[in-house]
Every structure is written in C-alpha cells, then in structure tokens.
Amino acid sequence: MNPILRNTLLAASLLNTLPLYADNAAPTPLQITEVWTRPTGPGVGTGAGFLRIRNPGSHDERLLGAVSERAATVELHQLIEHDGVVGMRPLADGLVIPAGGEVRLAPSGTHLMLIDLRAPLLPGERVPLRLRFERAGELPVALHVEAAAPEAPRKPAAVVAGAGAANGHEHGHH
Numbered sequence: 001m002n003p004i005l006r007n008t009l010l011a012a013s014l015l016n017t018l019p020l021y022a023d024n025a026a027p028t029p030l031q032i033t034e035v036w037t038r039p040t041g042p043g044v045g046t047g048a049g050f051l052r053i054r055n056p057g058s059h060d061e062r063l064l065g066a067v068s069e070r071a072a073t074v075e076l077h078q079l080i081e082h083d084g085v086v087g088m089r090p091l092a093d094g095l096v097i098p099a100g101g102e103v104r105l106a107p108s109g110t111h112l113m114l115i116d117l118r119a120p121l122l123p124g125e126r127v128p129l130r131l132r133f134e135r136a137g138e139l140p141v142a143l144h145v146e147a148a149a150p151e152a153p154r155k156p157a158a159v160v161a162g163a164g165a166a167n168g169h170e171h172g173h174h
C-alpha cells in the first residue's frame with residue numbers, strides 16, 4: 001500500500017477510537033423524576049417545586065438553583081424549625097447530590113421556591129424550569145402542576161443528559 005495512504009488510514013482509525021472526552025470532566029447524566037408543584041390560587045405570590053434527582057455518576061453533583069420564566073426568582077429552600085415554628089431559608093451553598101446517590105425535594109423538606117409568580121399555577125399545567133447544576137450546567141425540566149405528589153415511576157420518567165454534552169457548554173472550571 002502507498003505509505004501516505006496507509007498513514008492517512010492509520011490516523012483516521014486512531015481518531016475513531018479516541019474517546020469523546022479525554023478527561024473525566026464530562027458531566028454525568030442525572031436522572032430527574034417526580035418533578036411537580038401544587039396549583040396556586042389567584043393572588044398567591046409563591047409556589048414550591050419538588051423533584052427527585054439521582055446521580056448515577058462517580059462525581060458528586062450540586063444543585064445550585066433554578067430559573068423559570070413563570071417567576072421573578074427561584075430559590076433553593078430548606079425547612080427549619082425554630083422554637084416550634086417551621087420556617088424556611090435559602091440553601092446558600094446549594095444541595096449536594098452524592099455520587100451514586102439521590103436527593104428528594106419534597107413538601108416536608110428542601111424545595112424550590114418560585115417567588116413572585118407571574119400568573120397562578122393551574123392544575124394540569126407544565127411549568128418550565130431550568131435547573132442549575134455545578135457540573136452539568138443548566139438542565140430544563142417541567143413542573144407538573146398537581147394537587148398531590150405523583151407516584152414514583154418504576155423507571156425514570158426523564159433521563160436528562162448533561163447540558164455540556166448536549167450543547168458544548170463548558171462548566172465546572174471555577
């Protein structure tokens with residue numbers, strides 16, 4: 001075989017075998033399920049978003065917050081009890097989803113607080129929300145507006161690939 005052609009073919013086959021990511025910086029797919037919120041009445045300014053996040057990867061992930069076009073701001077809140085009174089406060093450092101583990105945002109605990117709703121959340125609606133993660137970047141989800149928590153699906157209802165893999169965003173270099 002012509003040596004130039006042979007080298008070209010060799011180079012091409014090497015390129016084909018290169019891994020998509022040369023290091024371990026690629027975001028791990030997160031499994032985000034049971035994404036819901038409750039309906040709100042007219043004149044109610046806030047809503048709370050709930051979801052379950054599983055991190056099958058080998059790196060801890062951190063939920064930093066979220067944004068939604070339906071609310072002026074979205075904060076990550078935790079419930080705290082002080083002198084028998086239950087209140088809530090922002091989670092300043094976000095919420096860690098350990099490698100191989102999962103976290104659940106639920107009415108009894110940590111939740112996403114939708115502040116200054118632009119319109120009531122109506123039953124049956126899907127409220128778009130973009131979750132912000134430390135490694136995976138922004139991931140879009142939709143809050144299903146339901147009166148009660150959805151039952152846990154047997155399989156993840158949505159498997160969201162890392163945004164970095166989908167659109168080439170660079171994250172995690174702080």
Ligand SMILES: [Cu+2]
Nearest residue numbers: 077088111113
């Ligand atoms: Cu809250």
